[in-house]
Amino acid sequence: MADHQNNLQNHSDKTSPLIEARGVRKTYSFGAVPVEVLSGADLIVHPGEWVAVLGSSGSGKSTLLHLLGGLDRPDKNGGEICFDGQPISVSHGKRLDGYRNKDIGFVFQFYHLLPELSVFENAMLPGMVGNWLTNRSEARKSASKLLDSFGLSHRLAHRPGQLSGGERQRVAIARALVNSPRVLLADEPTGNLDAKTGEGILDLLAQRHANGLTLIMVTHDPAVAARATRVVKLANGCVVQSSASE
Numbered sequence: 001m002a003d004h005q006n007n008l009q010n011h012s013d014k015t016s017p018l019i020e021a022r023g024v025r026k027t028y029s030f031g032a033v034p035v036e037v038l039s040g041a042d043l044i045v046h047p048g049e050w051v052a053v054l055g056s057s058g059s060g061k062s063t064l065l066h067l068l069g070g071l072d073r074p075d076k077n078g079g080e081i082c083f084d085g086q087p088i089s090v091s092h093g094k095r096l097d098g099y100r101n102k103d104i105g106f107v108f109q110f111y112h113l114l115p116e117l118s119v120f121e122n123a124m125l126p127g128m129v130g131n132w133l134t135n136r137s138e139a140r141k142s143a144s145k146l147l148d149s150f151g152l153s154h155r156l157a158h159r160p161g162q163l164s165g166g167e168r169q170r171v172a173i174a175r176a177l178v179n180s181p182r183v184l185l186a187d188e189p190t191g192n193l194d195a196k197t198g199e200g201i202l203d204l205l206a207q208r209h210a211n212g213l214t215l216i217m218v219t220h221d222p223a224v225a226a227r228a229t230r231v232v233k234l235a236n237g238c239v240v241q242s243s244a245s246e
């Protein structure tokens, strides 16, 4: 709890947090041996922030991001994740599916596009699930606008396998944004790309951030983390404060 308070005090923004991890614990079992990857991690992110979570390989970055995105759960009695002040497990009475599909967008290091669908179908897919967009034409419009702004309007009918890594990641970001989520969670979004292509992806994220999108990005690369407006470090299962200039 003390760490949580420090976390709050270190932050000058007076608005309510958008997304929070409070005392989050996560343990994996390797056979009979339990390994605690997160040991009471606290993270508070306010609307409009771009937070980088920097940590070495195996430090638990993906684990933390999956928990923040509701893709996995903390241990029993292992803290909670809140969105807009509510634990996501109850999330305003909505199902967790709604949180994953509408409130947040998730970008993976290895894109996770569906190979048998076209670029356009991949991007509009979340808009077709669960009636979050009122109809198919809205999903089409949103996907089309995003892909166009990402310079992909000439690749709509292609399959992901026909695209470069940078193009695939742009499709994955369009898919993550198609339902206009309030926060984008990105897991090493440039980790599989060469430096120049990675810069292009970070420029694209910076542009969305400038337009008000809240971003949480995990990375092992300090140069990538430096693009964020705030950098925290994940070490020994906990989040420690850092600065963007480190």
Ligand SMILES: Nc1ncnc2c1ncn2[C@@H]1O[C@H](COP(=O)(O)OP(=O)(O)O)[C@@H](O)[C@H]1O
Binding pocket: 028, 029, 037, 055, 056, 057, 058, 059, 060, 061, 062, 063, 064
């Ligand atoms: N589903 C899982 N089952 C068992 N162990 C896991 C699982 N996911 C991650 N781990 C382990 O947890 C630790 C942290 O993993 P991860 O969160 O992927 O780290 P990072 O993303 O920082 O590289 C690693 O030791 C990894 O092997």
Ligand SMILES: [Mg+2]
Binding pocket: 061, 062, 063, 187
């Ligand atoms: Mg990882």
